[in-house]
Amino acid sequence: MYFIQHIESITHQDSFQKENIWNELKPLAGENELISPDYKNYIPVAALRRLSTILRMGITAAKACQEKVPAEFDAISVGTALGCLTDTEKFLVTINTVSGDVLSPTAFIQSTHNTIAGQISLDLKNHAYNMTHTQNALSFEVALKDGLLCIDEGKHSVLVGAADEAIPFLERLRGSLIETTYPFTSGATFMVLSGEKGNSIASIRACNVSFSDKHTETQVEQFLEANHCSLQDVDLILEAGFDFKSKAKNHISFPEYTGFYQSASAFAVHMANDWLINHVNDSRILIVNNLELNKLGLTLISRNEVEA
Numbered sequence: 001m002y003f004i005q006h007i008e009s010i011t012h013q014d015s016f017q018k019e020n021i022w023n024e025l026k027p028l029a030g031e032n033e034l035i036s037p038d039y040k041n042y043i044p045v046a047a048l049r050r051l052s053t054i055l056r057m058g059i060t061a062a063k064a065c066q067e068k069v070p071a072e073f074d075a076i077s078v079g080t081a082l083g084c085l086t087d088t089e090k091f092l093v094t095i096n097t098v099s100g101d102v103l104s105p106t107a108f109i110q111s112t113h114n115t116i117a118g119q120i121s122l123d124l125k126n127h128a129y130n131m132t133h134t135q136n137a138l139s140f141e142v143a144l145k146d147g148l149l150c151i152d153e154g155k156h157s158v159l160v161g162a163a164d165e166a167i168p169f170l171e172r173l174r175g176s177l178i179e180t181t182y183p184f185t186s187g188a189t190f191m192v193l194s195g196e197k198g199n200s201i202a203s204i205r206a207c208n209v210s211f212s213d214k215h216t217e218t219q220v221e222q223f224l225e226a227n228h229c230s231l232q233d234v235d236l237i238l239e240a241g242f243d244f245k246s247k248a249k250n251h252i253s254f255p256e257y258t259g260f261y262q263s264a265s266a267f268a269v270h271m272a273n274d275w276l277i278n279h280v281n282d283s284r285i286l287i288v289n290n291l292e293l294n295k296l297g298l299t300l301i302s303r304n305e306v307e308a
Contacts, residue, residue, distance in 0.1 A: 002148050003200040003304065005157075006068040007191040008061045009270045010037065012259055017064060021274045027256045034186050043123070050106070051119075052086040054165040057188035058116040059123050062159060066124060069192050071157045075129040075150040076117055079143030079162040081136050081262030083113035086167055116163055129155075140189075140266040141209045141289065141297035148207065151195045161190030162263035178260075179293070185259030189266035197304055202273045205284075205300040213296035217247075220288060223298045235282035236275055238268045241290040250282075255291070265289040265297055272301045 009015040014024040016037045039048055042060040051059070058078070066073065091107035109115070114132035121130050129150065133142040140162035147160035166184035174180065193204065206227050210219060224230055237248040240255050254271060258264035265287055272285040282303070289297035 001197070001304075002151055002193050002195065002204040003197050004202050004204065004269075004273055005192040005194050005198055005200050006065050007189065007270050007273055008064045009187065009189040009267050010057045010061055011035070011187040011189075011267055012185045013257060015267075015270065016061075020277050021270060022278050025257055025271070028183060028185070028259050030183075032183065032185070032259070050110075052084055052110065052165070053186055054080075054084050054086070054163050054188070055110065055116060055119050057165075057186065058161070058163045058190070059119055061161065061163075061188045061190040062120040063123065065159060065190050065192050069157055073124070073126055073128055073157050073159040073192070074155045075147065075158040076120060076126065077131050077133065077143045077147040077150065077158065077160045078114075078117040078120070079133045079135070079139035079141070079263050079266070080113055080116055081134065081139045081164050083134065083164075084111050084115050085165050085169075087111040087115075089167060089169060120159070135209075135211075136295065137262045137265075137289065137292040138209050138211070138295050138297045140263040141207055141299065144204070144207050144299065145209070147193055148204065151193060156194055156196070158193045159190060160193055161188065162266035163188035164261040164263045166261060180255075180260040180291075182255045182260040185261050185264075187258060187261050187264060187267055189263075189270050191266075191269065200304060202276050202301050203304055204269075205302045206298075207300075208298045210296040211294070213290060213294050216288070216290055216296060219296055220286070220298065224286070224300070227300055229284060229300075234284050234286045235279070236272070236285045237288060238271060238285065239288040239290070240265065240268075241288075254287075260291075262291065264291070265299070269299065269301065276301075276303050
């Protein structure tokens with residue numbers, strides 16, 4: 001079993017350091033903004049000025065998680081689909097507009113996808129296993145699978161998370177490279193996983209990914225069967241693209257609460273964890289992430305008392 005010891009999210013919802021995010025969650029409508037905490041509580045002011053939104057979110061969420069668990073992380077696994085877009089755009093614009101041979105390397109250094117995990121490691125002074133996964137809309141699920149493997153190998157406290165940010169340029173890609181009707185948003189969710197139950201409420205029972213999904217419902221049924229349950233045993237389905245209204249006891253489209261960023265399924269785990277706080281009779285939650293065509297991520301979350 002892979003127990004969720006603590007989880008933090010910075011999103012367009014009022015979700016950071018909340019005991020139960022369902023007390024604050026509302027469907028996003030029209031224009032909305034990222035609800036940022038006071039980053040100065042987690043990042044020195046001198047460093048804060050140099051960091052883009054995605055780095056601020058990732059570092060703050062990770063540090064907030066570290067404060068809640070006694071042991072240092074012995075593995076860090078981060079998923080991001082598009083990486084540090086603000087710094088990538090800044091670097092490309094600089095190359096295109098600045099004449100001369102000398103360019104500041106800062107924007108380039110901070111534009112790479114593994115900058116998020118690297119900055120978290122530097123800020124926490126953590127020298128443990130550190131990995132970044134970039135698989136478009138399945139980036140979080142692949143990072144999660146890596147984190148679960150770390151626990152299988154004997155690691156005791158694993159930080160798993162995902163972060164992506166929105167920039168205005170994305171609107172130019174809507175309808176061509178990016179198919180979505182949801183507003184572009186930013187978000188970061190990080191969680192501490194352990195093989196020890198502790199005071200945790202929920203656990204990750206299984207996670208699976210498919211990069212060539214053709215028959216979503218069949219794959220869902222096979223995934224649940226492999227984990228000794230069926231759709232009738234699932235109390236809530238959090239989905240992104242496939243309609244399970246006729247199959248589920250409860251059904252929620254999580255992009256209605258997250259907006260569109262490709263690693264939003266990480267926040268769906270936060271939603272699932274806190275759903276079990278509110279609904280004491282519910283035991284299993286399935287997250288179906290088919291935010292992108294032909295890509296499918298499945299995560300099964302269980303209440304600990306049921307699976308113990």
